[in-house]
Amino acid sequence: MAADRLVPTLAVAALLVLAGCAGGPAGGSGDTTESPTTPTGTPSAPTPTPGQPTDIGESNGTDTAPSGAVDDAVTVENGTLPADATLTFNRVETLTGADVDPWPVEIRNLSEWRASVQRVGAVPLNRALGFENVSTDWSEPTGVTVYGTVYVHPGDGTPARTERVLAHEYAHVVQYRTTMFPWQGRLSQPRLTTDRINARRSLVEGGAVFVADAYSQRYLDVRSNSAYARALYRNGSATTRSALSPYVFGNQYVDSRIDDPANLSVAYESYPRTTEQVIHNETPGEEPPANLSVTATAESERWDSLGNNTLGEMTTRAALDTELGRERAAAAAAGWGTDRLAVYRHAANDSRYGWAWVMRWDNASETDDLEAALSTFADAREGASSAAFRVATVDDETVALVFGDPAFVEEVEVAGRDGNVSVAA
Incomplete structure (x- = not known):
């Protein structure tokens, strides 16, 4: 199919880059993944979900690398972080049982990445369906992982919130560097419809949220990544919920399959091919698409x-x-x-x-x-x-x-x- 024919048919995919990658998990080497962000107009610190720790933005005081961690030094470029990038990476390695080299972290304002995303309502299909333009609260820490580099925008966030973002992004580094996704590197790919792209994105982001949750529970006194995403999802507009769906439903799927980030690869065995299967925690054999x-x-x-x-x-x-x-x-x-x-x-x-x-x-x-x-x-x-x-x-x-x-x-x-x-x- 010619490139000019793909633009209108994939327009709805643009809705999801508000808080995630623009179809990156389709399997190309240029994949991008991101941490959820706070859209303007929704509370930056919503009421905590019952049973979740209050987001007070403080570390639990553990300042040394966990036992057995390899001291992989992380290079931070273009500024400084309020959290220890190397310590965080080594902790994520320990949680996931991985032994991989880190990618450098670059301090970068993500508004450069998201300018087009904030105009989703300008896309004819999105506008017809009622999706509106959105803006982002850049005071919150956010992150983007592009193959080879982790980009972080600390904003005005606390060290703990920034560390939570780093943990999420480092989970993506582990995913990619261990070739965790079954579709990664395949020479022959199925047709990547919006549904297939979103199903893959849900697995990618859901896995990172799962790891970040385990990280927060072990090392931080801060609201978990999943609780943060769920609160934004509940309180946001339909466009915001569209953007956050891969994080919310992807995490629910991964959480239903494993109980330890060291087993993250297991979540990608017999993985869902449709967002229906992701939302309802089903495998391809349990709920195949109808004939049409x-x-x-x-x-x-x-x-x-x-x-x-x-x-x-x-x-x-x-x-x-x-x-x-x-x-x-x-x-x-x-x-x-x-x-x-x-x-x-x-x-x-x-x-x-x-x-x-x-x-x-x-x-x-x-x-x-x-x-x-x-x-x-x-x-x-x-x-x-x-x-x-x-x-x-x-x-x-x-x-x-x-x-x-x-x-x-x-x-x-x-x-x-x-x-x-x-x-x-």
């Missing part, structure tokens, strides 16, 4: 077909959340079997788009719930945007949300049965 084939054609000269994409349960939940609220969106998305998003662009005006989002659910009763939720969502979005929306019933288990340019929504036809669907514009 969507053929998208452009039968007039007005519209060009740009291909299709699978968005997955995680993105479906996030999109519905923009209008229905978190609980109803989660309930409606829970019956996800599979989906295809067919993307069209006007032949004479490249700012006009249309989408046919075909969804096949697990059974007819769950499809009825989805159809009702989609109808409410469509009415709300049509009233709040310039896009048109309509819901098309395909069969007992399949429904389509057609939206975008009003002319496209009026003209496009969606038909099929038993998982074989045609979209014609």
